[in-house]
Amino acid sequence: MLPVTKKWLFLKISSAILLPLMLWFIINLVNIYDKSYFEIVNFLTTQPSKFLIGLFLVIAYFFSALTISEVFEDYINDKKTKNAANKVLNFFAITIPVITIIVIFNLNT
Amino acid sequence: MEDRPLSPHIQIYKWHISSLVSISHRITGIINFFAITLICIWFTLMLLGESDYQIIKIFLETFLGKFILIGITWSFSFQMLSEVRHLIMDLGYGFELQTTKITGLLVIFGSIVLTILIYLIGRGLI
Numbered sequence: 001m002l003p004v005t006k007k008w009l010f011l012k013i014s015s016a017i018l019l020p021l022m023l024w025f026i027i028n029l030v031n032i033y034d035k036s037y038f039e040i041v042n043f044l045t046t047q048p049s050k051f052l053i054g055l056f057l058v059i060a061y062f063f064s065a066l067t068i069s070e071v072f073e074d075y076i077n078d079k080k081t082k083n084a085a086n087k088v089l090n091f092f093a094i095t096i097p098v099i100t101i102i103v104i105f106n107l108n109t
Numbered sequence: 110m111e112d113r114p115l116s117p118h119i120q121i122y123k124w125h126i127s128s129l130v131s132i133s134h135r136i137t138g139i140i141n142f143f144a145i146t147l148i149c150i151w152f153t154l155m156l157l158g159e160s161d162y163q164i165i166k167i168f169l170e171t172f173l174g175k176f177i178l179i180g181i182t183w184s185f186s187f188q189m190l191s192e193v194r195h196l197i198m199d200l201g202y203g204f205e206l207q208t209t210k211i212t213g214l215l216v217i218f219g220s221i222v223l224t225i226l227i228y229l230i231g232r233g234l235i
Contacts, residue, residue: 026186037158038159064138068138071139106156107156
């Protein structure tokens, strides 16, 4: 399979998984944003929200990295700049969800 | 190809509903990347504890805080509907000129309706 085909497939699969997670996440975000500290921590540390947020973050950053790299492909001509931009993007797409998931697992009510 | 032309030529082509939805899809995708990062920072700040969190809570309750929340909700809504449109097109449907216009308009106006629905459901109003 060609790398571009594989990328397209990953993009479509992650997109299909992400859709219900996005809907679930945004509804809950609207619900919790002005709640008290303990209510938010309770939401983040209890199941199934703990698992679903982790899954949402991993898939969302994976999907974002793939789509934004396509934007780089279309608008950045210089190969070195494009590679550097992709490296920075991938670095954040890995570290941010990992750190956030570790934080969520270390929060206590 | 080293010197291939960049695309799409947004400065050259005449704007259509499809091009508007396409470029908005990309912009909301980038906005969502930063929005989710902002939310991750918010979750990480929970580690500061209850007393320090009060500052963030006060900000979230301001007009700007609510504006950002509604903006993120719209950006998510647009991205979701546009992604559904893309997935349907990937299955080989909706390529007719008239259909692309209708589905494009559905994404634009549907995202506003979906934002209101999500807000009402999230706030427990329906």
